[in-house]
Amino acid sequence: MTQLTKEQLAFLKAQKVSPSWLFDGSGLSKRSRDESMDALEKYFYYGGSPCAKSGHTLRSKAGHCIQCDTSKIAYQLRNSATGYVYLAYSKSTQFSKVGFSKHHPQDRKDFLNKEAYGNITDWDIKKIVAMTKDAGKKEFEIHSTLEKYQKAITYEKTRGLIVECREIFACDYQVALEAFLKHTT
Ligand SMILES: [Zn+2]
Incomplete structure (x- = not known):
């Protein structure tokens, strides 16, 4: 299991992302992560490999670093509008x-x-x-x-x-x- 850091929680709050939308993908293959995220209706995950640019670990379901590119958050959340x-x-x-x-x-x-x-x-x-x-x-x-x-x-x-x-x-x-x-x- 991986814990979200204080910095990550602060980032999520500023972006209006509830921590409950995140899935802990530690140690999972992409396939089992996707399956669990679908069942639990999660949009983001952490606990995977860090992003190449800055070492962030918060990612969209598709695997984009949402800290490097916050537009990926809006894109994912459009899916949860209705x-x-x-x-x-x-x-x-x-x-x-x-x-x-x-x-x-x-x-x-x-x-x-x-x-x-x-x-x-x-x-x-x-x-x-x-x-x-x-x-x-x-x-x-x-x-x-x-x-x-x-x-x-x-x-x-x-x-x-x-x-x-x-x-x-x-x-x-x-x-x-x-x-x-x-x-x-
Ligand atoms: Zn990043």
């Missing part, structure tokens, strides 16, 4: 999750529980908002509002692949709901 922003809640842990999906989140619920996303199997989708623009941007804004409650959880996906969740929040459901509604209505 879709669903949803609020999920787990009764057993009392954690909330705010996510974005191209697919209808009702399917997402099955995926999350089957995957035991964040080691949790009782995800329930509480709110869904369909958006035709800025969906990814709204998700970023909600994540920023709830940042102080962020609960970093890692779980083992398959064959030892460790996934780090950055969009799970340990706060009162009402707090998560208010943040969600504030940015989506």
